[in-house]
Amino acid sequence: QKEVEQNSGPLSVPEGAIASLNCTYSDRGSQSFFWYRQYSGKSPELIMSIYSNGDKEDGRFTAQLNKASQYVSLLIRDSQPSDSATYLCAVNAFAGNKLTFGGGTRVLVKP
């Protein structure tokens, strides 16, 4: 079982709609959770961090964390073609010093 799991996609979303991405993790003691966006051929870019249960909003992005169910999600509102990328979920375990990444979800926003 992978430590951090994401649906590989592609998740196809019409322009202006909401894209919903999910991520589950296996280490119940995980403390820090991050979402990165990676365009093809580029390095990952941090878009959200979340540490406590609930929602965190930043512009068109909302991260949701549920530690009891061991999942973290990302909502992208008013999706734009420029949001087309691979979104990586990353988790820092309680006793760890490094991030564990999911395989990424590829998002395609169609005009």
Place this chain on the structure above:
Amino acid sequence: GAVVSQHPSWVICKSGTSVKIECRSLDFQATTMFWYRQFPKQSLMLMATSNEGSKATYEQGVEKDKFLINHASLTLSTLTVTSAHPEDSSFYICSAREGGPSYEQYFGPGTRLTVT
């Protein structure tokens, strides 16, 4: 967010030569830096973690004598690929963090290495 730079952005070298890649945190002091490798259409693979002034911790399967990491200051880490071979051709990306595990980790733009 914080800025991390890498140099060079791309490099072509001949088989058997060594290549050094620099990673700098430009507007913060990075207590921990990480080096990743990514092959086309594959996930990020962590190669090693380095703390300033300490020896790097390598992931299982990564040859520490081939991939030399030096984290000499709080703003600079280097990765040297020694005796490079075509199979070392990849996208090498560094990242940096200002504090402990709860701190955000920022990635550099990456270095594309091609070994001929």
